[in-house]
Amino acid sequence: MTADDVLLTADADGVRTLTLNRPKAYNSLNVELKERLLAALREAAEASEVRAVVLTGAGKAFCAGQDLKEHVGLLHSGDDAPLRTVVLHYNPIVRTIVTMPKPVIAAVNGPAAGAGAAFAYACDLRLAAASANFLMAFAGVGLGPDSGASWTLQRLIGHGRATELMLLGRAVDAAEALRYGLVSEVVRDDELAERTRTVAAQLAAGPTVAYAKIKEVLGTAAASSLEEALAAEDVVQTALASTADHREAVEAFVAKRKPEFRGK
Structure with a gap:
């Protein structure tokens, strides 16, 4: 360069x-x-x-x-x-x-x-x-x-x-x-x-896997009915609930410490 x-x-x-x-x-x-x-x-x-x-x-x-x-x-x-x-x-x-x-x-x-x-x-x-x-x-x-x-x-x-x-x-x-x-x-x-x-x-430094899903569901909802948006949110939330970043965030909250996100 x-x-x-x-x-x-x-x-x-x-x-x-x-x-x-x-x-x-x-x-x-x-x-x-x-x-x-x-x-x-x-x-x-x-x-x-x-x-x-x-x-x-x-x-x-x-x-x-x-x-x-x-x-x-x-x-x-x-x-x-x-x-x-x-x-x-x-x-x-x-x-x-x-x-x-x-x-x-x-x-x-x-x-x-x-x-x-x-x-x-x-x-x-x-x-x-x-x-x-x-x-x-x-x-x-x-x-x-x-x-x-x-x-x-x-x-x-x-x-x-x-x-x-x-x-x-x-x-x-x-x-x-x-x-x-x-x-x-x-x-x-x-x-x-x-x-x-x-x-x-x-x-x-944040939960980039969640960011990706947020972008995805916002894009879906922009051209969807309420019911379609709710369904898309359910799919996304279910997928994110099983991520390491979600577990880390919850554990950090309980332990009163700053979470360390890995985008996984």
Whole structure:
């Protein structure tokens, strides 16, 4: 890994941090970065030593979305790659984030637009720097939403606000994002990295097998009836009741000590 890599990877205390690293282009997504990010997310999902994942950007931006310079060049060349990037890149990236059996945190260090914002929406938690903002830029370039934004955004902030932001292309700053519930916390720019490390380390030290099941049952319940959600909760709770982490938590509670979770 070098400073010239479009994606930087770092591991510490069970946390894998993936940093989009095209700061001069506001971490916009060219083919190389999309392919590298998808591969890295899939690897993190499978790696037993990785217990939580952080996604962030280098420089002043989180991610400006599609690299339009590359995009228009490919369109002019007659290459059909721009027409296939949703199915080849964006859909698999978001699917991997949402279904990953471990927590994923977006550390939104600056502007997040288009697919970049949608990647943040797909994460389990969003921590934002005060300079961050979110922009659904799709209509402005004559396109509709992709990267799961039509599914994630309205679940985060409601159908009406999601429609407004999609149609008007209005940027939402960090303070408004916090009021909407789009992010869980806003901190000073110079505090974001440390705050993210603290939250990620807390999750990595927790009952990660339970986190995976929580993500699973929330996903099921989002598109289910009450009865279907109750049934899904029963299946999950029955499975988790037999885990070593559950036994450890109960024993630690009785013994009045801090539990040591192993993700098993």
